[in-house]
Amino acid sequence: xxxxxxxxxxxxxxxxxxxxxxxxxxxxxxxxxxxxxxxxxxxxxxxxxxxxxxxxxxxxxxxxxxxxxxxxxxxxxxxxxxxxxxxxxxxxxxxxxxxxxxxxxxxxxxxxxxxxxxxxxxxxxxxxxxxxxxxxxxxxxxxxxxxxxxxxxxxxxxxxxxxxxxxxxxxxxxxxxxxxxxxxxxxxxxxxxxxxxxxxxxxxxxxxxxxxxxxxxxxxxxxxxxxxxxxxxxxxxxxxxxxxxxxxxxxxxxxx
Numbered sequence: 001x002x003x004x005x006x007x008x009x010x011x012x013x014x015x016x017x018x019x020x021x022x023x024x025x026x027x028x029x030x031x032x033x034x035x036x037x038x039x040x041x042x043x044x045x046x047x048x049x050x051x052x053x054x055x056x057x058x059x060x061x062x063x064x065x066x067x068x069x070x071x072x073x074x075x076x077x078x079x080x081x082x083x084x085x086x087x088x089x090x091x092x093x094x095x096x097x098x099x100x101x102x103x104x105x106x107x108x109x110x111x112x113x114x115x116x117x118x119x120x121x122x123x124x125x126x127x128x129x130x131x132x133x134x135x136x137x138x139x140x141x142x143x144x145x146x147x148x149x150x151x152x153x154x155x156x157x158x159x160x161x162x163x164x165x166x167x168x169x170x171x172x173x174x175x176x177x178x179x180x181x182x183x184x185x186x187x188x189x190x191x192x193x194x195x196x197x198x199x200x201x202x203x204x205x206x207x208x209x210x211x212x213x214x215x216x217x218x219x220x221x222x223x224x225x226x227x228x229x230x231x232x233x234x235x236x237x238x239x240x241x242x243x244x245x246x247x248x249x250x251x252x253x254x255x256x
Contacts, residue, residue, distance in 0.1 A: 019045050019237040020094045045094060045237070046075045048167055052159035053102055054138050055145075060106065064139045074105050092240025093248060099156055139160040161255040168230045175226070182211065184219060191220045192227050 027036065050071055057067040058250040078101065150158070169189070178183035187209055191200045206216040235248050 021240055023094075023120075024092075024240055042075075042078060046078075048254055049160065050075065051138055051141070052156050052163055054097065055159045056099070056102060056144050056152050056156035057106065058139075058142050059150070062247055064142075068104065068105045068138075070109065073092040073109070074102055077105070092244060094238035095157075095160055095165075095248070099153065157255045164231070164252055165256075168227065168234050171224075171230050171234075172227055184221070188216075188220055188223050191223060206234075215226065 004058065014016075022041040023038050023045075024040070038218065054067055054071045057070050059063065062070065145159075169192075173182070173185055173189075176182055187205060190233065200220065202213045202220065203214045205211075207214045212217075232245055235245050235252070236242065239245060239248055
């Protein structure tokens with residue numbers, strides 16, 4: 001569990017534009033450039049969040065191979081003309097839109113599921129696989145994480161939450177490695193996940209890193225701040241209004 005405050009000032013997160021707002025801007029707009037930007041934004045979100053959808057589809061009792069086909073087909077068709085007009089602009093959350101859309105998609109495709117072709121369909125599908133799914137790894141992960149008492153919707157939400165946090169952690173690791181501080185990150189990353197009652201010993205970390213305790217404390221503070229900023233930026237990519245960021249983060253943490 002992430003044991004930290006996620007509240008930062010508005011200057012810590014850029015909100016214009018985000019991947020989701022770029023997609024929303026293409027709903028009623030025309031032009032090749034607008035469509036191209038929306039497609040790029042969608043593909044970026046799809047590459048990040050395909051696994052929660054795969055898990056949702058599998059949890060509905062659909063076999064693994066068919067679930068992969070449906071996940072591909074869903075994303076390939078997501079931005080067909082008229083699809084985004086169903087977005088609830090008052091809520092403005094990509095997560096909510098995605099779950100509602102895939103539920104409707106499965107209902108509409110139930111009679112076609114056996115004949116779907118990989119990478120097929122869609123104005124933007126182009127007869128190719130829209131995203132690269134590691135289906136084998138996804139299925140192993142799905143079976144390992146499966147809990148018998150979880151509904152498909154709960155599976156989606158929890159996998160969404162973990163996907164967000166995994167993505168943020170990967171970006172943070174890359175940022176530290178780029179600065180030549182990969183070892184520092186690996187040593188300090190525990191400060192992001194320690195729960196209540198499990199205080200991090202800066203003295204022990206300092207001894208391991210050959211650093212003064214105070215220096216470690218400062219480095220840990222900077223790591224937490226960098227994590228919070230990346231988390232807020234990641235959430236910002238999936239909501240239509242910055243006022244929704246804190247609400248979405250609270251929901252995400254509750255899902256865990």
